[in-house]
Amino acid sequence: MVSWENYMPAKVKNHLVATIGEFVGTFLFLFVGFSVVSVTGHRALYTQEGGSPADGSDPSVIVYIAFGFAVGLGVNVWIFYRVSGGMFNPAVTLALVLGNNMPIPRALFCILAQILGGIAAAGVAEGLFPGPLNAQTTVEHGMTNVEGMFLEMFLTAQLIVTIFMLAVEKTKATFLAPLGIGAALFVGHLVAVYYTGAGLNPARSFGPAVAAGKFYSDQWVYWIGPFLGSFLAAGFYRLLKFLQYEAANPDQDVDLSCSAKEDSNRLACTAQRMGLEGEEIPRPTWSRSKDSDVEIGSSIPPKSPAMPVVAIDTNSTDATSGHA
Numbered sequence: 001m002v003s004w005e006n007y008m009p010a011k012v013k014n015h016l017v018a019t020i021g022e023f024v025g026t027f028l029f030l031f032v033g034f035s036v037v038s039v040t041g042h043r044a045l046y047t048q049e050g051g052s053p054a055d056g057s058d059p060s061v062i063v064y065i066a067f068g069f070a071v072g073l074g075v076n077v078w079i080f081y082r083v084s085g086g087m088f089n090p091a092v093t094l095a096l097v098l099g100n101n102m103p104i105p106r107a108l109f110c111i112l113a114q115i116l117g118g119i120a121a122a123g124v125a126e127g128l129f130p131g132p133l134n135a136q137t138t139v140e141h142g143m144t145n146v147e148g149m150f151l152e153m154f155l156t157a158q159l160i161v162t163i164f165m166l167a168v169e170k171t172k173a174t175f176l177a178p179l180g181i182g183a184a185l186f187v188g189h190l191v192a193v194y195y196t197g198a199g200l201n202p203a204r205s206f207g208p209a210v211a212a213g214k215f216y217s218d219q220w221v222y223w224i225g226p227f228l229g230s231f232l233a234a235g236f237y238r239l240l241k242f243l244q245y246e247a248a249n250p251d252q253d254v255d256l257s258c259s260a261k262e263d264s265n266r267l268a269c270t271a272q273r274m275g276l277e278g279e280e281i282p283r284p285t286w287s288r289s290k291d292s293d294v295e296i297g298s299s300i301p302p303k304s305p306a307m308p309v310v311a312i313d314t315n316s317t318d319a320t321s322g323h324a
Contacts, residue, residue: 019109021084026117027124029069029076029088030204034125036068037135066189069198074182081167081178089201090114091226095160099234100168118207126211135208137197139218148196148218152225153232155188156200160233168237172253202226 004013040061077086087093090111096102126133139148162184166177185200192198199205205222209215246252 015106015109018084018106019113021080022087022110023113023117023120025076025080025084025086026088026114026203027121028079029072030118030121030207031125032072033065033069033204034122034133034135034208035129036065036072038125038129038131038133040065041131041134062190062193065193066186066198069189070182070186073185074178077167077181078178084110086167086178088114088117088203089159089226090203091156091201091230092160092163094227095164095230095234095237096168098230099164099237114203115206118201118203119210120207122207122211133208133211136212136214136216137199137205137208137222138216139196139221141195143195145218145221149221149225149228151192151196152199152221153228155192155198156226156229157233157236159184159188159200160229161236164233164237196221200226200229 008016073088076088080086080088085096087096087110093102093107093110093114097104097107122133122135125135139145143151159181162180163177166180167174188200189198192200197205199222202223205219209219
């Protein structure tokens with residue numbers, strides 16, 4: 001059987017897989033979003049022709065666009081998380097370099113794939129739907145470019161902090177991270193669609209500009225704003241890690257069915273539920289470790305010292321401790 005090992009080193013193969021995943025995931029995510037924008041644009045045109053005004057201030061249009069982008073992102077993050085990390089956004093990739101030590105070569109490949117994916121998504125949407133795509137982002141409705149930049153910065157930071165705390169930090173709820181990430185984008189669109197078009201992603205704003213062959217003078221807002229959000233979110237995440245945030249509000253992942261028991265018996269209760277009574281349970285680890293994956297940071301917690309399980313004696317009210 002022919003194997004990839006005959007053609008390339010493992011590191012090259014892994015970079016290739018991540019790059020392909022980011023291109024395809026970004027394409028699918030933004031294609032859904034651009035398609036939703038196209039539908040709303042044509043609906044607004046038909047409404048105007050019928051004599052009823054329709055513009056971007058219509059709450060139902062804003063919710064529809066926000067929902068389309070949010071679900072598109074959440075679904076594709078769920079699909080591609082194990083392939084490339086499911087970033088689909090140069091600002092997110094930069095934040096992972098700054099906050100989680102993603103290797104720069106991997107980041108550069110992914111950013112290039114994201115930008116090309118955004119261009120491809122805009123081009124395909126432009127070709128499939130009748131009329132112009134009208135998915136370009138621009139600052140309007142009385143907001144200045146500087147105000148738009150800061151709005152993009154704060155909302156992008158909100159999205160990236162969500163990614164850090166739900167996806168990068170490993171807890172028993174990590175598998176639900178795509179829902180939280182999609183919700184963060186949904187909220188960002190609710191706030192920003194009317195004023196900036198809710199870029200929050202340089203690839204999302206750059207793709208339609210290339211497809212239309214027209215760049216507005218405020219294009220810089222959709223690069224500087226999200227990248228400033230990367231620095232803000234990464235700095236905040238590093239501060240939390242430096243202060244060992246998990247010690248301030250501990251036991252957030254403790255099995256609630258054991259909460260009524262004495263602290264000394266909680267591990268034993270958990271062990272009983274997991275069928276591991278009498279064995280050792282590893283200490284929880286809360287973040288990736290480059291030691292276990294030198295290329296992209298680990299999605300698998302590193303090995304750590306084990307904690308002894310307290311065995312519950314069913315014939316006595318006293319507990320005895322034992323080691324595996």
